[in-house]
Structures are given as structure tokens and as C-alpha cells.
Amino acid sequence: MALNFLGPAPRLSYQLMSPIRIQTTQNVTVEYEVASVGERILAAIIDNLILIAWLFAWVLLFSLVGVQDQILSVMVALLVGIPFVFYHLACEVFFNGQSLGKKARHIKVIRLDGTPPRFGDYLLRWLLRLIDTGLFSGLIAVITIVSNGRGQRLGDIAAGTSVISTKPRQGAGALAPTFTEPGYVVIFPQASLLADHDVATIRQLVHTGLERENYLLLNEVANKVKSLTGIQTDLPDEAFLRTILRDHAHLAAQA
Template sequence: MQTIEINTTQNVVIQYEMAGLKERILAFFLDSLIIWSSVFILAAMLASTVGEVITYIVTSLIFFFYTLVSEIIMDGQTIGKKALKIKVIKLNGKEPVLSDYLLRWVFRIVDIYFSLGTIASILISSSDKGQRIGDMMANTVIIKTDPTIGFGLNDILKISSLENYNPEYPEARKLSEESMLLVQNLLHTINKHPNKAHGEALTMLVDKLCSELNIEEKPKDKKAFLKTLLKDYVVLTR
């Protein structure tokens, strides 16, 4: 599983799971199927009514501009990318703009069409960020929108002996595993990238959990509170 860390404009570091070559190729073939199906269907429908010239213009527009228009109106996705749960994002944490999508689209000629996908495949496989030329020029990467969670709470928190452990927050059993994974990820991020933005995120998460668990007295040591909550959850739910 290859990941990438992106520092957002709010100075918050977010870790994404990068889309692999397999997902990108499958998305490309799915989009190609959609394009060619649309071209053939429209050609059959329009040829007898508007003439060959208009038919050629309409089908050419679909063929050449499908990817560009789709990524612009679907926030970095085409139908193929959406089906494979991947999307285009910027490395600097900002939202991609029209010029970014244009650069990616223009360099498809070199990356994919002229080289039959060879250049794109080699660069995506060998690049640390999985970028083809178009991505390098536009400063973009493609990430998974539904990343694989390759670990559970038993892997996150190793407690050697629980026989005599007395949970401090029995209400922790009400929380979901997703909430606890979020707690662990935030603790990991804060330890690795301590800054004001992550400190604010820590405060917000602690306030939310205290509210959910009806804990009236807010803990002074927020990180210690979250670590204790993790332990309690593991003990109470295993």
C-alpha cells in the first residue's frame, strides 16, 4: 500500500492512499468503453438526420473532450475513476483548477496515446508519487477515495495483560471502531507533525467525544485522555 502525505492550505497534514497502476488502467478502459459506446450510438442516431459533418463534429467532441470535461465537472473524476474510487488532487493541498485539468489532458497525447500507454505506465510504476508527465506538469496525484484499512484496533493497540485492567471510561464501549481509528490516526499525526492546526483538531475531537460520552469535566491532558479511551475501548469490546 503506497501512501502520500499532503500538507493542506490550513497546514494540516493528511495521508492518502495512492491509486495504483491497476486502478488507473481499469478506469481508463472503462472510460474508453463509455466513449466508444457513446460515439457509435450517437453516430447511428445522427447520421441519418443531421448529416455526416455534424455527426463527425459531435462525436469528435465527445472523443477528445470527455476526460477533460468530466474531471472539471466531477471534481477530479471521470465515470471510470468514480467507479474505481480514485480521483485527482493537488500536491499542495489546494483544489485543482481548470489549468491543472488542461495540463493533464494535453499531456495525455504523449503519456497515453502516442506511446500506447507505455510512458504513463513506466512513470506511474517508478515514480514515488505515481505521476505521469501530465501529473508532474500539473502538480497533481491520483488517490483512492475509499482507502483500504489494512489494520484493526487489535493491531493498533497492543496491551500485554488485560486481566486486571479497570477501564476508566466504561462509556467507551458505545463508540464505533471507525471513531477509534480516527483517534489513533490523529494521535499518530500529532506526534509526527505537531502544529497549531493539529492541536485545534485534537481539541475538537476531545470535545466531541466528551459530549458523546456525557463526560462533563474536560480532561487537561487531551492526548492522555484519547490513549486511555483507546485502551478502554479495546478492553470493553474484545
């Protein structure tokens, strides 16, 4: 199997978060780490700093060029107010479920049915942001996220989404071999066609791709595995590769 390894991944050090299991429409269970409240707060702080910097940059520019007060008010309202209002919606739509703050903290929005979030999902999250974070300085969002155990604020509950960590799980090394539960049902029997060294390479590349948020790498690995095994599936690349690793581990244990 010709897969180029990008080099050893550095050690990880971050707080372990509660996992959630997502049952996809193809009856595949995928496990993710829920983004912690702390990470989401840090992401929000980064986003707010970016917006504040945007505001001061334009105010300073207009002041330097001597724009009249009335015109200044209109320009600030247009060039600053609109980004303030639509920042999170635009970022999540165009950046695959991530604002700039979320990207910096390695967290992202996903749907709980395993399908990619749609515009309507992002729109619901954005509309309810006013309640979640606009009232009581975000206390409603914090209480909701902590209490429901699935990393959901009100906007997530309405949209059927959650916010998860994109970092590889702590203590998993290079995605340590998976030990399946009794009664586990193999999704892709073709996983038995992969040699042990192929699976080790896949595991390492998935770890690297997740850590570096290199989704192109995950796509290339997924396509390579599909070509070797003849598997045809619409599962997202990460979910597909994790399932292949679990299936191979189970089949190897039964051999």
C-alpha cells in the first residue's frame, strides 16, 4: 500500500473531554470528543478580539482620512456592524463549521446524525445565538452545554448539532488499535483485505491528518483504502477510516 507518512506526530497534551457516539444514516457508530466549555469560551474570546480589532482598524482609518462624523457613523455601521452581525454564520458556512476562533482551538460544528451540517443548521445556531450568548453574558449557553452532556447550547439542540474537538484523543497515541465490544457488527468485511502494516500506516496518517486538520490527507487516505478494498460508501472520510480500523481490529481478533 503506497501511502506517504508525513513524519511522527508530536505528543499531545490537553484535557480529556466526554465522548459522544453518533449513529450515522448508514448505521455506523462514530465516537467524538465533545469540545469543552473552556475551549468554546476561548474560541469565543478569540472571535470577539478579531471583531474588536476590525472595529478599531476602521475607526482609526476613517479618523486618519478625516471622514465627517455623519459619514463616519454610516460607514462604521456598514463596514463594522454587518460583519459583527453575520460573522459567525458566514464563518461556519464557508469554513466547514468553524469560526476563526474555533479553528484556532481545533473545534468544529457537526451534525449528530453524521451528515455534514447544512445552511439551515448554521442559520438556526446563528439565530439562537442571541439567546445563548447575548443574554446574561453567555450564562445560558454554559448552563445548557454543561447540563445536557452532548456539548449543545440551545442553538445546537434546535439544529441537531454539537461542537466537537478535532484533536486526536488523549492517550491514543497514533490512534491506538481499537478493541471492539462483544457483539460488534462489522460494517466493511473488506477490511480483512488490508495487511497489518497497511492498517498501521492508515492509523498513523489518520492521526496526523486529524491533528493538523489536514482533511485533504484524510480524503486521499480514504480514497486509497477504497481503491484497495473495492468499498463504495458515502460516509465522511474520517468516519469511514475509523470504521475500517475498528472492523479490521475485530476481524483480526476473530481470526
